[in-house]
Amino acid sequence: MAVLRVKFTKTKRDKLAQVLWILNWISVVTGAILFSLGLFLKVEINKREELMAERDIQYVPNMLIAVGLIACAINFLGGKICYDCVDSTKFLRWKLIMLPYIICTFFFTFCVLVGALMCYSTRGELEESLNLGLTDAMRFYKDTDTPGRCFLKRTVDMLQIEFQCCGNNGYKDWFQIQWISSRYLDMTQKEVSDRIRSNVEGKYLMDGVPFSCCNTLSPRPCIQQQITNNSAHFNYDHQTEELNLWMKGCRQALLEYYTHIMQSIGLTVLITWLFELSVLTGVRFLQTSLENVLRQGDPNSESDGWLLENSFMETARINLNIIKSLGKCNQIDTANNGDPNINVPTTSKAHYGPDNVPPKQTPEAS
Template identity: 50%
Template sequence: MVLLKVKFNLKKRVKLAQGLWLMYWLAVMAGVLVFSMGLFFKIELRKRSEMMDNNESHFVPNLLILVGLLACGVNVFGGKVCHDSLDVTKFGKWKPMIKHFLCGCIVFNVILFLTALLCFCLRLSLQSTLAEGLKNGMKFYKDTDTPGRCFMKKTLDLMQIEFRCCGNTNYRDWFEIQWISNRYLDFSTSEVKDRVLSNVEGKYLMDGFQLNNNSAHYDYDHHTEELNIHTRGCRDALLSYYGGMMNSIGALVLLFTILEVAVTVGLKYLSTALETISNLEDPECESEGWLLEKSVKETVAGYMEKIKSLRKGKVGEGEAQAVATLGHWPNPLSLVTLVSVLTSVLDGL
């Protein structure tokens, strides 16, 4: 039984083809937008790559760039097919590949949907990456003379100014590391010696006690005021920034997926409506278009039968090869060899 059958005349077929052509070119622009957003997100990650523990977070922007490029190619081809479908004779050259193109569109729609899900799930990956990366960045903050770490201080300072944040979790993280280079310390003074000797690791740590001392400042309460430092941690600030960006991109890709599903369904109706034209010499004649040639249950059952037949064919070929091979072996070893060959065939499946 045909699923969702619709009757078309010439006017409806032309309107459908023209509408699909416009939607395909809209999808091309959406693909360019997805590519641009992926490129922008990759650049933003590169700008702060020194504060990230690994490059795993670049998988999503790379996928967005690839999907955007693929979307442009797929939709340009679909637009060309819809343009040529206005002439039945021109559509004939595309007819052999329409079925394969529609299958490819379905796969592409699944990839788009998974990409949208990855955009929404990226926050969890970024959280651990930023936590470890910021921790290492703060550890190397003082190493301005070390090759490869010369600009870490500048990078962290600019980030804290831009995002109005301090430390990893909060500003107290700076109290647990030595952020002043030894070249700026005078180890002949008693204050420096006492601080270094009081720490088990021999580091010069500052607890920033004046920040918590109300008497050290005029009209100041460290519990309520935020005059000297930013109380928000940089990990939360960056997560909020990147998380908001990826939520927006994920919503865009999800809308793009809906558009792609719509044009795929429309192209299916257009192709079946053109294939069922009974009289090519009479363009005014009616035709029928449908979404599936059979019901959903019958279609799924048909695909399952094809998969089973393919598996049986592979097993049959393996057994025939095993029997042909056994013909050249001595009889006492035939049973053992047959079992081993069949086991290998099953393992191959």
């Protein structure tokens, strides 16, 4: 029994072909949108790639770019096919192509769905990449004279100002690293030398943060040194002065930023997938209805169209049998080493003679 059988008159077939022609051209535009979204996401990731660990998170924008280009090509071809199918006589030139086209489009729509799911499933990998990347960037913040790292100070400062964040998980992350270069430390001062000697690794650690951590909305001048020393500042309590520094960590700020972008893109891709699936369904109905018209021989007659000629279970069983038969043919070819002229010897009694007795072996003449 056919799945979703629908009866089409000639007028309905022509209108279906015209609507599908328009929808395919709209799909070309949606393919260009997918390409643009993938390109935008790739640029946004590359803008802050120095703040991310070397992990493969580029596969999401690359997937969207590839899907967008393929969508433009497939839907352009689909528009041409549907335009010609308005005239049933022109359907003959596409008859052998339409079924492979529908199968390829089906797998393409599946790839679109995978691309949408990728946008929602990369949060964990992105968070780990940001965590490791920001940790390294803060560790090399002081290396302004080291080639390849001299730009990190400016990058981290601009990040904290733009996203109103401080540190990796919070401002206290700066207390655990030496973020001031040794060239700017006066080693003759007792306070500096004592602080370095008190550290096992010989680092100059202090309860201070870079200026970029200062909250511009704070009602008092920024306190970025001796943050935990209440007596060092007038009318100050570091546990309640939350407006003086940015409280949010940069990892969380960047994660929210990229998550919002990916979720928006994922929703757009999901809507595109539903649209592509509806167009594919319409093309399948058009193909089956036109094939039935050719069987009847009358281009003006009514014809049935369906999604599947048999039920889902029957279709799966038929395809499984086809795969099994292909596997058996492959085994026979392997046994013959790919040579069809090799005959496999048989032991059937029909080859022995009328008395079913094997012929005697005669010795060769010496």
